Amino acid sequence: MLIYRIVIILIRIALWISYPFSASNRRFLKGRKGVFRKLKKFSETRNPRQPVYWFHCASLGEFEQGRPLMEAMKAENPKLQIVLTFFSPSGYEVRKNYVVADLVCYLPLDGKRNAERFLEYVRPKAAFFVKYEFWYGYLSVLKQKNIPSVSVSTLLRNNAAPFRWYGGFYRNMLRKVTYFFPQDQNTVNLLKEIGIEQVKLAGDTRFDRVADICKHTARNELVAAFKDESQAMIIGSSWPADMEVLLPFMKEMVEEIKLIIAPHNIEEEELERIENELPYKTVRYSKAKKGTISNYRVLIIDNVGMLTSLYRYGEYAYVGGAFGKSLHNILEPATFGMPIFFGDKSYRHVNEANALLKRGVAFTVGDNKELRDKFKRFLNNKEERLKVAEECRSYVQENTGATKLITAYIAQKK
Incomplete structure (x- = not known):
């Protein structure tokens, strides 16, 4: 425990040292400056007759896993109150106005004092930690106060610290x-091997989320006009390493299909780089006009938050990230049904990527030639493409239901 406290102190010091040099760390620290004022205000204005449930997510990916639970609980009792906390600025900045939550804020850094103060203001009936977010101080104080803590969509690896010889603390x-x-x-x-029996296999709540998106995604008239009668490939969350493979492919194939590109980074420099590399008419979403958008071959999405709904317009998808740290969300294109391509490096830890590869509906690519060859298998074979699309949709539907199982558990504890 002493070592853990020292680590937390060192993290604080490192954050302040890096303050002048890191925009992300500046947001991290600035966002936490007023967090207890926000919590105090919530405490003073909340309805004491209605329960509060606290959800904590590291970032956006975990938010998407917690979201189905929050929305199901709110639908059942619109008056219950939800406090949503994030660890990272990338999660908080995008979802700080999430309407289902009564309060969205950063999680104060871990430690007994912060945890006690946080819980005194929030007074949750239960706390939900998504995927692999575990904080010793918060969990200790929750246990002391007899407040249930629930880990949802938990995902642990064999080589994680709790399962190593030195993992006693974890x-x-x-x-x-x-x-x-x-x-x-x-x-x-893994949990049962270390003596934890309060476990029930539920699956990943993201399946419920993407299945719901598929049912309720509204039509986008501008994107529909762009696509017109053409086939389209949606390029989602692309990074520069992905674009090195994609640009030669796009130059060769853009006469065959239309392209909708949603880069991970929408800074001006990255958008201009994509535009300058392509010898075709491109248009940014923010500047497009419905009457002329169909004249373009490439649509560049220059905003955050649209990607999920764009997959409904695709016959094919390329999902970025696998040439870098990690493959981005491939369940979103899977739920709409289409062949899915991604890089051949950082994907093996992603369960759904391995499952879709095994089913023969997702495909890794190492270079432009491999992407072109695998894509051409479907370009002139509609029957094969539709078979893959149906298999993708089936995979998503087979794995829904986690939200219902967890909400049933919550109902029993009321």
Whole structure:
């Protein structure tokens, strides 16, 4: 425990040292400056007769896993109150106005004092930690106060710290969690191997989220006009390393299909680079006009938040990130049904990527030639493409239901 406290102190020091040099760390620290004022105001204005549920997410990906639960609980009781916290600026900045939550804020840095103060203001009936967010101070104080803590869509790896010889501290931390709802059987097995029995396999709540998106995505008249009668490839969350593979492919194939590009980075420099590299008419979404948009071959999405709904307009998808740190969300294109392509480096830790590869509906690519060759398999074979599309949709539907299982558990504890 002493070592953990020292680590937290060192993190604080490192954040302040990096303050002048890191925009992300500046947002991280500035956002936390007024967090207790926000929590105090919430405490003073909340309805004391209605329960509060606290959800904590590291960032956007975890938010998408917690979102189905928050929305299901709010739909059942619109008067209950939800406090949503984020660890990272990238999650908070995008979802700070999330309407389902009664309060959205940063999570104060871990430690007994911060945890006690936070919980005194929030007074949650239960706390939900999404995927693999575990904080010793918060879990310890929750346990002391007899407030249930629930880990949802839990995903743990064999080589994670709790399962190593030096992992006693981490094992002790996991044992403070009241109940686990893991994504996969491997996580169930790992938890039981260290003596944790309060576990039930639930699956990944993101399947419920993307299935719901598929049912309720509104038509985008501008994008529909751009696509017109053409086939389209949606390029989602692309990074420069992805574009190195994609640009030669796009130059060769843009006469065959239309392209909708949603880069991970929408800074002006990146958008201009894409535009300058392509010898075709491109248009940015923010500047497009419905009457003329169909004249363009390439539509560049220069905003955040649209990508999920864009996949409904695609016959093919390329998802970025796998040439860097990690593959981005491939469940979104899967739910709309289409062949999915991604880089051949950082994807093996992504369960759904491995499952879709095994089913023969997703495809890794190492270079432009491999992408072109695998894509051409479907370009002139509609029957094969539709078969893949149906298999993608089936995969998503087969794995829904985690939200219902977890909300049933919550109902039992009321």
